[in-house]
Amino acid sequence: MSEQSQTAELTANQTYNAEHTNTNNGEHSVSYGTYFMVWLGLVALTSVTVTVAGIHLGSLTLITALLIAAVKTTLVGYHFMHLKFDNIIIKIFVMVCLGIFLCLWILTFADLSFR
Amino acid sequence: MANGSLAHEVSYLKYEGKHKGIAGWLLTLDHKRIGLMYLMAILLFFFVAMTLGILMRLEMLTPGETIMRPSTYNSVFTLHGVIMVFLFIIPAIPAVFGNFMLPIQIGAKDVAFPRLNLFSWYLYIAGAILAIVSLFTGGGAADTGWTFYVPYSIRSAQNVTMTTLAAFVLGFSSIVTGLNFVVTIHRLRAPGMTWFRMPLFPWALYATSWIQVLATPIIGITLALIILERLFGIGVFDASLGGDPILYQHLFWIYSHPAVYIMIIPAMGVVSEILPTFSRKDIFGYKQIAISSLGIALIGYLVWGHHMFVSGMSDASRVVFSLLTFLVAIPTGVKIFNWVATLYKASIKFSAPLYYVLAFIFIFSIGGLTGLVLGALSTDIHVTDTYFVVGHFHYVMFGGMGIMFFATMHYWFPKVFGKMYSEKIAIIACTVIIIGFNMLYFPFFILGYMGMPRRYYDYLPQFQGWHVLSTVGSWVLVSGIVFMFGNLLYALLKGPKAPMNPWGGTTLEWKVPSPPPLENFEEIPVVTGGPYVHDKPTYIMHPGKEGLNGNGVVKTANQENAI
Amino acid sequence: MTEHSEVMQEETQIHSGAHVHRDDEGSKMAMWLFLFTELLLFGGLFLLYGSYRFEYADGFKAAAADMNSVIGAVNTLILLTSSLSVALSIAALQRKQKALALGMLWFTIICGLVFLVNKYFEWSHEIGMGIYPGGPALENMSNGEIIYFGLYYVMTGLHGLHVIVGMIFIGFVMFFISRDKITATNYQKLENAGLYWHLVDIIWIFLFPLFYLLH
Structure with missing residues (x-):
């Protein structure tokens, strides 16, 4: 339950920071280039997953496909969904x-x- | 706001804003009015489902057909279950009293998203209307039991589609409420109200809301699949096309077991409010009770398989689920022992809410202990699908959540309506309810152990004695309930005016007028200590007047609005 | 007194008043919680997919061989690109480039439309071949294949529904941007619409290999 007490502290701080309404935002602005790089990475991973599917890896096919999907999800979540800044x-x-x-x-x- | 101070003296019941009369209620964004609208709707459905319950007991008075045909009996127990579960037990305490008390207890003017809050009420009503329409259309009311088990729910010629759709919509309403509460608790606590200064009812609601958010979608998709299966025959749950009916049970209980904790955790939260108030003493083991709510919520996700011990799932998983099931007893035990320890050496003031709580602890313990009989693999197989199970879940659902709903109504009645009820009659009604309850449901354990199966309209003659006792118990119980509501209704119309703090409670709702004004607080209070401290004040109700705002105490956004 | 109901703390409300309380962090939190519900809604289906794949490994492989992985890959690229354009529109709005932000959102909506058109042709092709629940071709297939196509229609259908909802969501956001209700300093609604769109993308990232590639 240590995670819980951590949460508790963190949000307690948040409450204090919540003063002056949270018009947050504006703190992070990512360059267009970064987004393009992420997109290129995603496209590259898509072509990898399509290529790998053509090779017969047996039971590994499923695992590779899921791993690649997980990496893509992490990229989208971390960069596009701004989890990085959250x-x-x-x-x-x-x-x-x-x-x-x-x-x-x-x-x-x-x-x-x-x- | 020149007239700001005036508005704070007008109670939320009398306040007239942009919309007057009935529109002032139907379009309100005030969490208290929305809570009351939930109360009206929920009580209505409680009475409907209770009536169905009485009719079932009446049918069981004699073997063979007493007042209804077997198919009618199937529909009646299905509707009794669906209405009680989805329209009463799940929303009752969070949607009514959570809505009403949560913002006040954490020192906020409203929930985080008042419009979503109103929207969830309309979703609830939409779901309720669908459930009612399903009774009279498309081949008759659903007859599958509230669990909608396949293959019967796919094959049944009766109106299962619409009933599942109703449950789907009600689930959505529940999600919206949960989401709103999580954000409210994270974002709108008054300055100084740290997590461990929060009363235990908000803690319970926090745990509940997480379950509502993370479990309800699963039932949503499961019920949607039932509808698609009925409409198009996609085969996902249809064994003749290769589908696996046991997977349906998995998905159903992945939601519906955590849902059991959606029902009971808020009730436990209210117990933790009522006990320190009437013990005149800080609650024993505050942190343990707070954390155990989250513990129950978490473990509650991992035990769904104990509903399926005889369904044909693997032996290995049965052992795992049985073990995990026993683990739930730990956080529950933590709560029960702490509650009892709170009463120890306390200056107890006996009154109706406390009587209900004591009854709750007794009844819920029976429910919990019989739960262990069902959680153990060997004994479960003997009593699966018998009246023992029915007895168990009525002891925890009705005896746990239902009794605590009554306790909550009494505890917060003066605050919600600003009127006092007759204590004497309330205690008599409580006694009648407790006697009736045990008379009605205790025989179920005995019947179940002797082998009386559930969901049958008929039974062997040797069971009749216990069935008669149980049916008589249902009459006692109902007269107690009617008596109780009569008392409250009379108080509502003719009762004396309630003071601000009739019970000597220490949490924030007792620091505002009864009934509370529109935005609860003139000024957002500042919190300086725990919620159940009796000997010194822990809330500064007018920080502005005491000049605290300038000196280090941070103003919140809410305060800025108020000024 | 009528103003009092307005003053209640509602976050990111579009009132004209200067004292409107806004809590972007709370709004974002609510959006994430909502995304969790969406995730688990699909999660139930993914769980079913996993279970049936475990049970009918061969049937699933046979069925996946019938799928046109080119259309799937093209749709994947379309959605990935639309995710990029949503992210870029937020960056553009932060830099006060309103026209660029709107342009990026238009592009996103067009991507969504192209995705749906592809999906339409794909579905009609399959339905034309008699592969649909109760259809003549599917009836002769093995149980694994029947389940596969049952799940295929439900999952891609539900996903398509989410694409439509996402497009409507973005449409509203565009309306607000053009009216200057969403600005460089007040863009949580755009961010939320973006979050929703990215979730739709993420779900497709999993649907694509599971239905098109594993044969």
Whole structure:
């Protein structure tokens, strides 16, 4: 539960910072070039995933495809969705959501794979 | 705002803004009015579902057909379940009292998104209307049970499609409320109100809201798939096309088990409010109770499989789910022991809300302990789909959440309506309810253990004695409930005016007039200590007048508006 | 007194009053929470996909072989590019380049439309071949393939629905930008629309390999 107390502190600070209305924004402005680079990376990864799918890797095909998709998602989330600049509380939220989702998979497969 | 101070003296009930009369309610953005609108709607559906329950008990008075045909009985128990679960138990405490009390308890003027709040009420009403329309259209009311298990929900000729659609819309309403509360608690706490100075009811709502946000979408997609399966036959849950009905059960319970905690955690939050007030003493183990709410919410996600022990899932996962199920008992036990320890050496003032809470602790313990019987694999197989299960979930749902809903209504009645009810009658009604409740549901455990299956309109003659006792209990219970509501209704019309703080409560809602003014606070208070400190004040209600705003205490955005 | 209901703390409200309370951080938080619900809505379907892929590995491979991975790849590129243009429009608005921001959003909407048109042709091609729930071609296929196409229609259909909603969302935002309600100092709504659009993109990032490539 250490994560929780951390959250507690952080948001307590936030409340204090919430003075003078949060017209936040404006703190970060990313150069157009960075976005283009990210986009190029995404396109490159897409071509990799299409190419790899053509090669017969057996059971590795699925894992590679998912790994590439995960990397692409991280790129979109971190740069395009500005998680890079976001308050830590939002990062924790994302982790909690993904953690719960992962639990659902593990427990469902605890059933399926032992049937 | 030249007339600002005047507005703060007018209660939210009497206030007239842009819209007057009924429109002033239907278009209101005030969290308190929205809470009351929820209360009206929810009580209406409570009475409908209660009536269905009485009819079911009446049917069970004698073996064979008593007052209804078997197919009618199927529809009646389905509707009793759907209405109670989706229209009463899930929204009752968060949507009514959460809406009303959360902003006040954390020192805010409203929730973070008042328009979304109103929108969620309209979604609730839309879902409710769909549920009602489904009764009278398309081949009759749904008859699948509230769980909509496949394959029956795919094959049933009755109007399952619309009932599932209703549940879908109600789920959306629940998500919106949860989202609103999470942001409210993060963003709108008064200056000085750190997480561990927050009362325990907001803590409970915080845990609940997370479940609402993270679990409800799963039921949304599951019910949508049922609808698509019925309309197009996509095969995802249809065993004849290769679908896996057990996966339906997985998805259904991935939501519906955490939903059980959507129902009970807010009720536990209210227990933690009522106990310190009537014990005149700080709550024992504040942090543990606060964190255990989150603990229950978290573990609550991991135990859904215990609803499916006999469904045909793998042995390995049954053991895992059984083990995880026992873990829920830990945070729940933490709460119960801390509550009892709060009462120890306290100067207890007995009054109606406290009686309900004591009844809750007793009844909920029975419900919880019988839950262990169901969580253990071997014993569960013996009592699966019997009255034992029905008894268990009525003890935790009705005995837990329902009884606490009554307690909440009594505890906050003076604050919400500004009137006092008759304490004596309230206590008598409470006693009748507790006796009726146990008479109605305790025989279920015995019947279930003897092998009486659930969802049958008929039974073997040897069960009749217990069924008769139970049916008589339902009459006692209902008369208690009617008595209780009669008392509150009378108080509403003729009761004496309530003072600001009739119980000697320490949280913020007791520092504002009864009923509270439109925006709750003249000035946003500053918090200097914990929520249940009885011997010294922990809230500065007029920081501006005391000149605190200039000296280090930060003004919030809310305050800027008020000035 | 009528003004009081207006003064209530509603964040990012478009009141003309100078004292309107705005909480961009809260608004962003709410948007993220909403995205979680969307994620889990699709999450349920992904869970089903995973379970059935586990159960019918061969049927799923056979079915995926029927898919046109070129259209899938083109659609992936379209959505990735539209995500870029949304991100660029935020950057442009931050630099007070209103026209560029609007242009980027127009481009995004056009990308969304092209995506949907592709999807339409793809679906009609498959339906024309009799591959749809209850369709003549699908009835003769194995259970794994039936489930695969059932999930295919549900997941891409739901995704398409989200593309449409995202386009409407962006449309509203464009209206507000043109009226100067969303500006270089007050652009959380644009940011939120962007977040939504990126989520739609992310879901497609997973749908593409799962339905088009794994044969």
